[in-house]
Amino acid sequence: MGAVRRSHVAALAIVTALLLFLLTRLPPPAALPLPPAPQVYRDTTTAPPTPVTNKTTAAPPLTSPIAPVKSVPVSPVSPPKAAAKNGSLPVLTGDVYVAGHEKPHPELCPSLGAKLRLLILVTSAPSHSAARDAVRMTWGHFAVRSDIAFAFVIGVPPDTMRPAIEAEDTLYGDIIVGRFMDSYSNLTLKTLSMLEWVDTYCPRVQRLLKTDDDMFINVPKLIEFMKAPSRVNATKTIWGKVVKKSLPKRTSRSKYFVSPLQFPGKVFPDFTTGPAYLLTTDVIRLILAAAPSQPYLRLEDVFITGVLGNKLGIKRQHATEFYNRKIAHPCAVQRGVSVHMVRYHEQFDLWRKLLDGKMKCAS
Numbered sequence: 001m002g003a004v005r006r007s008h009v010a011a012l013a014i015v016t017a018l019l020l021f022l023l024t025r026l027p028p029p030a031a032l033p034l035p036p037a038p039q040v041y042r043d044t045t046t047a048p049p050t051p052v053t054n055k056t057t058a059a060p061p062l063t064s065p066i067a068p069v070k071s072v073p074v075s076p077v078s079p080p081k082a083a084a085k086n087g088s089l090p091v092l093t094g095d096v097y098v099a100g101h102e103k104p105h106p107e108l109c110p111s112l113g114a115k116l117r118l119l120i121l122v123t124s125a126p127s128h129s130a131a132r133d134a135v136r137m138t139w140g141h142f143a144v145r146s147d148i149a150f151a152f153v154i155g156v157p158p159d160t161m162r163p164a165i166e167a168e169d170t171l172y173g174d175i176i177v178g179r180f181m182d183s184y185s186n187l188t189l190k191t192l193s194m195l196e197w198v199d200t201y202c203p204r205v206q207r208l209l210k211t212d213d214d215m216f217i218n219v220p221k222l223i224e225f226m227k228a229p230s231r232v233n234a235t236k237t238i239w240g241k242v243v244k245k246s247l248p249k250r251t252s253r254s255k256y257f258v259s260p261l262q263f264p265g266k267v268f269p270d271f272t273t274g275p276a277y278l279l280t281t282d283v284i285r286l287i288l289a290a291a292p293s294q295p296y297l298r299l300e301d302v303f304i305t306g307v308l309g310n311k312l313g314i315k316r317q318h319a320t321e322f323y324n325r326k327i328a329h330p331c332a333v334q335r336g337v338s339v340h341m342v343r344y345h346e347q348f349d350l351w352r353k354l355l356d357g358k359m360k361c362a363s
């Protein structure tokens with residue numbers, strides 16, 4: 001018995017020694033599951049954010065605005081690490097975000113935004129040319145004001161669509177093209193690209209409205225909103241339709257599916273819904289600095305205004321004027337800042353309702 005036990009012990013010791021030896025020799029196992037939510041963030045006070053460039057030395061832009069889009073070599077996808085593919089590590093935002101713009105249009109923001117009251121950037125998709133036209137012909141007209149700048153932001157169009165986008169941009173000069181493939185799962189990259197553009201080409205503007213091409217924006221109302229004494233000097237704030245206690249969808253069939261690796265918490269931090277939100281531009285650099293080390297989350301509003309907003313101590317303020325839903329009543333249109341789900345012909349309908357002055361609405 002004793003001999004048997006001794007030989008067991010000896011065998012065990014040899015195996016253990018072997019294992020220890022192997023472990024010290026092996027590189028750190030990339031595929032081992034990490035504890036959820038590595039709370040490692042870049043320190044924004046010491047580390048310069050990667051996408052941020054020195055304003056005085058940043059220009060010239062990477063490509064001339066008139067250079068054909070096609071001449072730019074783009075590798076929009078940095079392949080996610082093997083381990084991330086296997087679902088054991090989150091894909092970090094910094095691994096998928098490619099800085100820079102194919103068509104930056106720096107001229108859209110004169111004096112780096114110093115004389116602007118408001119910058120309106122509208123996320124769009126290459127195929128949405130009709131929606132862009134409807135916006136240009138209606139509320140986008142406020143871009144003629146010298147204190148407002150306006151542009152669309154899209155991702156890299158498929159080759160078949162490049163000539164049409166080129167032609168449209170030659171006509172209007174208002175399409176900023178980021179370095180990512182335009183797709184639903186890349187909406188977060190679109191917003192980051194937008195913020196990077198502001199940081200690079202329009203860093204002195206005080207307020208940014210982020211909105212979409214299926215929105216109607218009541219610009220005079222928005223300006224009134226911004227001018228309110230309680231808001232005019234606000235800092236580190238995002239205004240919009242705030243959603244509280246929203247739960248991540250954990251069934252993989254959902255359009256809004258979020259894995260615990262992408263977001264480990266039970267409840268999303270308060271966020272402002274994506275169709276329209278207004279930011280004080282002091283938050284932009286903070287967001288750009290903090291985003292790369294965060295797990296990529298394709299719900300752009302949750303990621304930008306919720307996860308990062310919460311992390312960075314940005315106030316998210318609910319404003320009833322941001323309807324961010326479908327509204328047809330003309331008086332509601334006059335009272336609100338933003339209306340969602342607006343189709344081509346409805347832009348004209350809402351525009352007329354806003355401007356024709358025939359309505360009798362109790363204010």
Ligand SMILES: *[C@@H]1O[C@H](CO)[C@@H](O)[C@H](O)[C@H]1NC(C)=O
Pocket residue numbers: 054055056057
């Ligand atoms: C930005 O560029 C200016 C002018 O070249 C230089 O004086 C300044 O030190 C630079 N700042 C940073 C943060 O690199």
Ligand SMILES: *[C@@H]1O[C@H](CO)[C@@H](O)[C@H](O)[C@H]1NC(C)=O
Pocket residue numbers: 031032086088
């Ligand atoms: C990758 O995932 C599969 C299925 O979940 C698993 O069987 C496999 O062991 C994993 N491989 C690594 C290297 O983690």
Ligand SMILES: *[C@@H]1O[C@H](CO)[C@@H](O)[C@H](O)[C@H]1NC(C)=O
Pocket residue numbers: 076077078096097098179180181182183184185186189
């Ligand atoms: C963008 O979306 C496409 C398709 O959904 C995806 O293959 C790609 O990895 C995404 N990222 C970038 C940077 O284009």
Ligand SMILES: *[C@@H]1O[C@H](CO)[C@@H](O)[C@H](O)[C@H]1NC(C)=O
Pocket residue numbers: 229230232233
């Ligand atoms: C906002 O700041 C400006 C400049 O400091 C100041 O003159 C003004 O009174 C402030 N307005 C409010 C409502 O606090």
